[in-house]
Amino acid sequence: MKKNLVVIGYGGMGGWHTQKALDSDVVNLKGIYDIKKERRELARSRGIFAYETYEDVLNDPEVDLVTVAIPNDQHPAVVIRALEAGKNAICEKPVAITSAELQTMIDAANRSGKLFTVHQNRRWDVDFLAMKHLLTTGEIGELIRVESRIHGSRGIPSDWRGKKAYGGGMLYDWGVHLIDQILQLTDEKIAYVYCTLENITNDEVDDGFRLEIVFESGKSALVEVGTLNFIAMPRFYLKCRQGTALIPDWRENTKIVKCKYWHESDVLPVETAAGLTKTMAPRDDVTTDTYEFERPKSDVHDFYRNVCRAIDGKETQLVTHAQVMRVLRLIEAAFKSAELGQRVRFE
Amino acid sequence: MKKNLVVIGYGGMGGWHTQKALDSDVVNLKGIYDIKKERRELARSRGIFAYETYEDVLNDPEVDLVTVAIPNDQHPAVVIRALEAGKNAICEKPVAITSAELQTMIDAANRSGKLFTVHQNRRWDVDFLAMKHLLTTGEIGELIRVESRIHGSRGIPSDWRGKKAYGGGMLYDWGVHLIDQILQLTDEKIAYVYCTLENITNDEVDDGFRLEIVFESGKSALVEVGTLNFIAMPRFYLKCRQGTALIPDWRENTKIVKCKYWHESDVLPVETAAGLTKTMAPRDDVTTDTYEFERPKSDVHDFYRNVCRAIDGKETQLVTHAQVMRVLRLIEAAFKSAELGQRVRFE
Numbered sequence: 001m002k003k004n005l006v007v008i009g010y011g012g013m014g015g016w017h018t019q020k021a022l023d024s025d026v027v028n029l030k031g032i033y034d035i036k037k038e039r040r041e042l043a044r045s046r047g048i049f050a051y052e053t054y055e056d057v058l059n060d061p062e063v064d065l066v067t068v069a070i071p072n073d074q075h076p077a078v079v080i081r082a083l084e085a086g087k088n089a090i091c092e093k094p095v096a097i098t099s100a101e102l103q104t105m106i107d108a109a110n111r112s113g114k115l116f117t118v119h120q121n122r123r124w125d126v127d128f129l130a131m132k133h134l135l136t137t138g139e140i141g142e143l144i145r146v147e148s149r150i151h152g153s154r155g156i157p158s159d160w161r162g163k164k165a166y167g168g169g170m171l172y173d174w175g176v177h178l179i180d181q182i183l184q185l186t187d188e189k190i191a192y193v194y195c196t197l198e199n200i201t202n203d204e205v206d207d208g209f210r211l212e213i214v215f216e217s218g219k220s221a222l223v224e225v226g227t228l229n230f231i232a233m234p235r236f237y238l239k240c241r242q243g244t245a246l247i248p249d250w251r252e253n254t255k256i257v258k259c260k261y262w263h264e265s266d267v268l269p270v271e272t273a274a275g276l277t278k279t280m281a282p283r284d285d286v287t288t289d290t291y292e293f294e295r296p297k298s299d300v301h302d303f304y305r306n307v308c309r310a311i312d313g314k315e316t317q318l319v320t321h322a323q324v325m326r327v328l329r330l331i332e333a334a335f336k337s338a339e340l341g342q343r344v345r346f347e
Numbered sequence: 348m349k350k351n352l353v354v355i356g357y358g359g360m361g362g363w364h365t366q367k368a369l370d371s372d373v374v375n376l377k378g379i380y381d382i383k384k385e386r387r388e389l390a391r392s393r394g395i396f397a398y399e400t401y402e403d404v405l406n407d408p409e410v411d412l413v414t415v416a417i418p419n420d421q422h423p424a425v426v427i428r429a430l431e432a433g434k435n436a437i438c439e440k441p442v443a444i445t446s447a448e449l450q451t452m453i454d455a456a457n458r459s460g461k462l463f464t465v466h467q468n469r470r471w472d473v474d475f476l477a478m479k480h481l482l483t484t485g486e487i488g489e490l491i492r493v494e495s496r497i498h499g500s501r502g503i504p505s506d507w508r509g510k511k512a513y514g515g516g517m518l519y520d521w522g523v524h525l526i527d528q529i530l531q532l533t534d535e536k537i538a539y540v541y542c543t544l545e546n547i548t549n550d551e552v553d554d555g556f557r558l559e560i561v562f563e564s565g566k567s568a569l570v571e572v573g574t575l576n577f578i579a580m581p582r583f584y585l586k587c588r589q590g591t592a593l594i595p596d597w598r599e600n601t602k603i604v605k606c607k608y609w610h611e612s613d614v615l616p617v618e619t620a621a622g623l624t625k626t627m628a629p630r631d632d633v634t635t636d637t638y639e640f641e642r643p644k645s646d647v648h649d650f651y652r653n654v655c656r657a658i659d660g661k662e663t664q665l666v667t668h669a670q671v672m673r674v675l676r677l678i679e680a681a682f683k684s685a686e687l688g689q690r691v692r693f694e
Contacts, residue, residue, distance in 0.1 A: 012616055012623060012625065013623065016622075016623050121622045122620065122622055124620075125620035125622070126620055127620060128620075144547060144575070150627055151627075152624075152626050152627035152628070152629075153591075153604075153606070153630055153635075154625075154626060154627075154628065154630070155609075156626065157625050157626055161626075170626075173626065174626070174627075177622075192688070194541070196559075196561075196567075198491075200491060200588075212543075214543075220543075226586070227626060228491070228586065228588075229586060229591055230590050230591035230604035230605070230606060230630070230635060231584075231591040231592070231593045231602060231604050233580070233581065233584060233593075234580065237578075237580060239573070239575065239576060241547075241575075243577050244500075244576055244577035244578040245578070246578045246580075250619055250620040255578060257500075257577035257578050258577070259500070259577060262502075269359055272597055273469065273471075273472035273473055273474060273475075273597040273645075275363075275468045275469055275472070275524075275647075276359060276360065276363050277499075278359065278501075278504050279499050279501060279503065279504055279508075279517075279520065279521070279574060280497055280498075280499035280501075280521075281499070281501065282499075283500055283501070283577070288500075288577060298620075300622075341539070341690060342689050342690065343688060343689060
């Protein structure tokens with residue numbers, strides 16, 4: 001039987017959740033609640049039931065599940081109230097601004113015995129799934145370094161996302177997605193993080209960042225977000241022992257060059273620009289294979305499918321408390337690194 | 348009148364210098380000297396005069412200028428001998444392994460009154476010149492960040508370039524070029540450097556590195572070299588206040604996207620991969636101009652032209668002692684940063 005869902009907050013992402021719920025094979029959109037009257041009326045004008053108060057949502061015994069899509073700073077209180085009222089709760093990301101707040105949410109979930117998870121929807125991004133496939137199959141060898149970038153050119157949106165008190169800034173916004181993806185690519189412990197923040201169009205919160213993650217074995221990852229980049233650098237760059245993979249943009253296939261023979265001894269120097277180079281002489285198809293890997297299939301509905309099966313005890317929830325805590329602690333370490341101007345130990 | 352040049356060391360770069368000298372309008376190739384008999388014989392077989400000893404070069408009163416293209420660790424002694432014998436000297440890069448050694452070379456030049464400079468030929472690279480043009484004209488606004496990358500996939504050459512004692516490794520090899528270029532793009536003082544080294548195919552020396560340079564105003568530069576990158580990331584990425592420029596490869600034009608109107612307020616969120624985004628919604632040609640900047644003209648012979656005019660006191664030498672010292676001190680700071688795992692202050 002479908003779970004009855006109420007979406008809390010009918011803004012951009014709240015609207016997205018209601019749309020997905022209307023198409024869902026596992027949840028039934030019971031309604032929405034928004035603190036703003038005009039948003040409730042907008043929902044009603046679209047034929048969606050709108051609760052008048054949050055209390056009403058929590059008192060409705062037919063409601064199984066709430067999805068909380070409101071400004072970040074208000075997540076903990078609203079989620080904890082839902083759990084304490086015996087509702088299962090999905091929270092939008094970033095789940096909280098501090099790991100201490102998140103701990104109170106996890107504690108509430110443990111006390112209530114209800115499901116509590118975070119909408120890390122970008123685990124279903126086709127670009128990320130292509131990277132995951134290459135690393136799982138070992139097709140181009142062991143991971144050396146992965147670089148994950150998102151570049152836009154509009155600065156930070158002029159809403160609460162630009163305010164510190166609301167948990168604004170790119171490290172909380174896109175960072176939480178991209179870091180979560182990276183941590184799904186390897187299960188190694190992290191040794192260090194080093195982060196620099198950008199404040200180009202916004203002084204109050206970071207409007208971009210570069211975060212270096214160094215794993216215990218020396219493998220590394222870069223997560224970079226920029227909002228004043230009129231040309232985007234490639235979305236993913238994956239450097240492995242036997243080859244390299246690159247995704248220019250999430251709409252495109254993965255480009256792969258794989259080494260067939262190392263074959264280094266008889267390299268002739270080549271003239272590049274104003275000088276000779278032997279080291280950078282390009283390879284040819286005698287020693288490498290060049291091909292594309294098609295975009296994997298992905299269905300975002302799998303997130304709600306997992307949540308509903310987890311509520312019924314038939315599956316483990318995919319986005320676990322421990323994973324969510326690790327990402328948030330990593331963000332805290334990144335802010336600390338940026339403040340100190342030094343790399344900081346992690347785990 | 349043309350200056351009489353002898354090239355010391357008839358290997359890869361020595362061969363390049365002799366070739367350029369044969370085409371030169373300012374120098375006359377007087378001959379070569381190489382410590383190895385077979386290299387001297389090879390030169391002779393090509394109709395190039397080969398001195399039997401270095402002594403013979405220095406005792407030849409007709410020799411105005413030597414170009415020293417031998418393993419890095421031997422540069423100081425050979426250059427100083429030339430200067431003390433009253434010859435002008437061009438040294439291949441990296442000029443020396445330590446700044447202390449370089450100081451002894453500068454002291455020898457000052458004592459002798461002879462010209463001493465370094466073959467920083469990549470100041471004539473067309474890709475670098477395109478970046479320099481954009482920053483000088485301010486065409487896309489003030490510099491925020493520049494990224495300079497060279498990626499190859501052959502590891503380190505299996506000669507002295509892989510040995511620490513000879514000054515091998517990529518920071519000394521390509522780093523010295525790319526850092527010199529960056530320092531030509533802005534005259535700001537540097538606040539910090541942060542460097543990580545790679546040792547993937549070679550344990551003895553770095554076979555790649557990532558060097559972050561942070562200037563006093565917060566502007567920044569990345570210099571990155573990789574030798575196990577089967578797909579190369581773009582050669583240059585230039586992030587400025589009013590636009591972005593990218594050069595995929597030195598053979599290609601510069602791609603530019605310039606902002607015409609900031610115009611941020613009425614952005615509609617777009618669906619990307621498994622989620623919505625407003626921040627990363629792409630721009631269109633209402634608010635941006637997209638165009639290409641053609642590769643600038645460049646003539647590597649201008650290096651020797653400047654050297655010869657500087658010997659005659661008609662021009663200042665383009666590659667100065669102070670610039671060469673700054674690059675080498677920066678490389679020392681980069682090694683220190685990599686060793687400490689922390690950013691280090693500079694200047």
